[in-house]
Amino acid sequence: MxxxxxxxxxxxxxxxGAPNSPEFKTGDWxxxxxxxxxxxxxxxxxCWLYCPDSSILTENGKIKGVDYDHCKGCGICAxxxxxxxxxxxxxxxxx
Amino acid sequence: MEKGTxxxxxxTGNEAYAYAMKQINPDVVAAYPITPATEIVQIFSxxxxxxxxxxxFIPVESEHSALSxxxxxxxxxxxxxxxxxxxxxxxxxxxQYIAAGLRLPIVMAVANRTLSAPxxxxxxxxxxxxxxxxxxxxIYTENANEAYHSVIMAIKIAETVNxxxxxxxxxxxxxxxxxxxxTLPDEEVKKFIGxxxxxxxxxxxxxxxxxxxxxxQDYYFEHKRQQMExxxxxxxxxxxxxxxxxxxxxxxxxxxxxxYRLDDAEYAVVALSSAASTLKEIIDEWRxxxxxxxxxxxxxxxxxxxxxxxxxxxxxxxxxxxxxxxTHSTLGGPMLQEVKAALYDAEKRPKITGFVFGLGGRDxxxxxxxxxxxxxxxxxxxxxxxxxxxxGVRE
Numbered sequence: 001m002x003x004x005x006x007x008x009x010x011x012x013x014x015x016x017g018a019p020n021s022p023e024f025k026t027g028d029w030x031x032x033x034x035x036x037x038x039x040x041x042x043x044x045x046x047c048w049l050y051c052p053d054s055s056i057l058t059e060n061g062k063i064k065g066v067d068y069d070h071c072k073g074c075g076i077c078a079x080x081x082x083x084x085x086x087x088x089x090x091x092x093x094x095x
Numbered sequence: 096m097e098k099g100t101x102x103x104x105x106x107t108g109n110e111a112y113a114y115a116m117k118q119i120n121p122d123v124v125a126a127y128p129i130t131p132a133t134e135i136v137q138i139f140s141x142x143x144x145x146x147x148x149x150x151x152f153i154p155v156e157s158e159h160s161a162l163s164x165x166x167x168x169x170x171x172x173x174x175x176x177x178x179x180x181x182x183x184x185x186x187x188x189x190x191q192y193i194a195a196g197l198r199l200p201i202v203m204a205v206a207n208r209t210l211s212a213p214x215x216x217x218x219x220x221x222x223x224x225x226x227x228x229x230x231x232x233x234i235y236t237e238n239a240n241e242a243y244h245s246v247i248m249a250i251k252i253a254e255t256v257n258x259x260x261x262x263x264x265x266x267x268x269x270x271x272x273x274x275x276x277x278t279l280p281d282e283e284v285k286k287f288i289g290x291x292x293x294x295x296x297x298x299x300x301x302x303x304x305x306x307x308x309x310x311x312q313d314y315y316f317e318h319k320r321q322q323m324e325x326x327x328x329x330x331x332x333x334x335x336x337x338x339x340x341x342x343x344x345x346x347x348x349x350x351x352x353x354x355y356r357l358d359d360a361e362y363a364v365v366a367l368s369s370a371a372s373t374l375k376e377i378i379d380e381w382r383x384x385x386x387x388x389x390x391x392x393x394x395x396x397x398x399x400x401x402x403x404x405x406x407x408x409x410x411x412x413x414x415x416x417x418x419x420x421x422t423h424s425t426l427g428g429p430m431l432q433e434v435k436a437a438l439y440d441a442e443k444r445p446k447i448t449g450f451v452f453g454l455g456g457r458d459x460x461x462x463x464x465x466x467x468x469x470x471x472x473x474x475x476x477x478x479x480x481x482x483x484x485x486x487g488v489r490e
Contacts, residue, residue: 004314005317010294011257011294013196013197013308014304016295016303018304
């Protein structure tokens with residue numbers, strides 16, 4: 001993304017328009033990424049419920065994956081995935 | 096109203112300031128009392144209680160809260176004013192930068208008072224000199240009449256460039272001294288200042304905005320560059336608005352600087368605020384004796400009038416700069432340093448010395464003014480002087 005010059009920005013350091021949080025890619029400093037094993041996932045949605053960044057993707061009652069643009073790699077999803085299932089593992093991000 | 100006809104009122108500086116605020120009729124005033132500025136908002140609160148203004152008056156628990164409430168109201172599109180002094184201004188320090196960075200045209204009265212310790216309630220410029228780099232326009236007024244007109248102009252200036260402005264009057268010397276003030280009718284003030292047109296408005300639900308988000312290495316610098324552009328533009332806007340004000344009402348308020356008997360001056364003194372009045376009297380006496388001496392009063396110091404300083408002082412043989420504040424740098428007072436910087440690349444650079452005087456409200460009297468002029472004259476005649484001297488202190 002090309003960064004704007006000072007002449008192109010709205011004054012007062014405001015962000016115009018809403019919602020704009022999706023435009024802020026919070027996933028660029030993640031050190032670990034959650035990886036879902038769909039052979040094990042029961043689609044219980046506990047990970048979806050607990051994710052602090054709304055980064056677990058779901059569609060028609062089924063878990064679909066992770067929004068890696070916004071996932072910060074906190075690992076809460078892997079932690080709350082029931083011990084008998086353990087469908088989510090945290091893997092090191094390659095630099 | 097016929098140009099040049101005023102309603103003459105006998106007012107103290109604080110009363111004049113509060114009266115201007117009444118005529119401005121701001122949407123919100125949030126304040127906390129502190130000597131010597133207390134009266135400004137105290138008198139104003141009576142206007143509120145009597146229903147003479149429409150203002151929402153927010154009495155808060157500290158100056159930090161006062162300016163924070165002002166910031167909150169200002170991002171909501173309101174016209175906002177406050178007033179303080181000394182420790183109160185120091186407590187606002189953090190929020191001053193926020194008001195400027197968010198580009199909020201808050202106008203603040205400051206009755207200049209020194210800072211503790213030792214504790215002292217009287218007038219010097221230590222408080223507002225500490226706010227030099229906070230991003231506020233700074234206007235130092237010479238008397239109650241100028242303070243009155245400066246507040247009204249400051250509203251227009253601040254709201255045009257979207258920067259906050261502080262308008263100063265010397266604590267007690269001006270804030271509590273009564274003089275004749277040439278006031279304007281309410282409707283003329285209202286017409287001159289018009290309506291505030293904010294850059295953005297938090298209550299504009301059709302156009303939502305996020306105010307004050309995190310701004311890191313990728314954009315912070317660009318926003319600061321924008322803020323500086325506003326200060327660069329303020330130069331032109333201040334000249335235009337001051338001219339329009341004087342043309343409309345027949346007043347004679349200088350914009351950035353007031354040259355006094357400088358035309359053929361061989362040596363000159365630079366001063367701010369009420370000390371300039373004392374110096375003018377003594378300069379008149381010296382002129383009668385045939386001495387070619389003059390004064391340059393700096394009225395607005397942010398943005399700093401380096402072009403005017405260069406224009407008026409270049410070619411003068413010796414200049415002395417008065418500071419009613421210390422920088423504790425050992426390099427002299429703040430105005431000495433800035434005037435020197437402005438003159439560094441002048442074609443005919445004068446010899447310059449500085450004077451720190453009047454700390455803690457010590458009277459600046461005739462004797463001191465005579466000493467100052469004598470020393471500048473000595474400098475002109477080739478005598479070596481220190482970087483700066485202390486005037487009126489017991490050795």
